[in-house]
Amino acid sequence: xxxxxxxxxxxxxxxxxxxxxxxxxxxxxxxxxxxxxxxxxxxxxxxxxxxxxxxxxxxxxxxxxxxxxxxxxxxxxxxxxxxxxxxxxxxxxxxxxxxxxxxxxxxxxxxxxxx
Numbered sequence: 237x238x239x240x241x242x243x244x245x246x247x248x249x250x251x252x253x254x255x256x257x258x259x260x261x262x263x264x265x266x267x268x269x270x271x272x273x274x275x276x277x278x279x280x281x282x283x284x285x286x287x288x289x290x291x292x293x294x295x296x297x298x299x300x301x302x303x304x305x306x307x308x309x310x311x312x313x314x315x316x317x318x319x320x321x322x323x324x325x326x327x328x329x330x331x332x333x334x335x336x337x338x339x340x341x342x343x344x345x346x347x348x349x350x351x
Contacts, residue, residue: 259281272312
């Protein structure tokens, strides 16, 4: 592989890293609907201030969220809506997998209700 391919793979890996933490997804889910400041995010999520700040800095560094300063507050908003497309694809796949698993684990399954 050449350097360009390696750089592309690294960029893709970073994007998926965004989705690898449930607290990041929680913060993103609140920001999807409205712009919020750190205090509002802490109140909505129940996460600690240090965690929220770390998450927001990471997401801003990756240009998924943007910042807007108003007085003493900094408000965060979604910059890259495509992150929700990735989440949607994963959710649809999980839904299909769950349905397929439910079919496999039917009442005729020899491991269920074994007496």
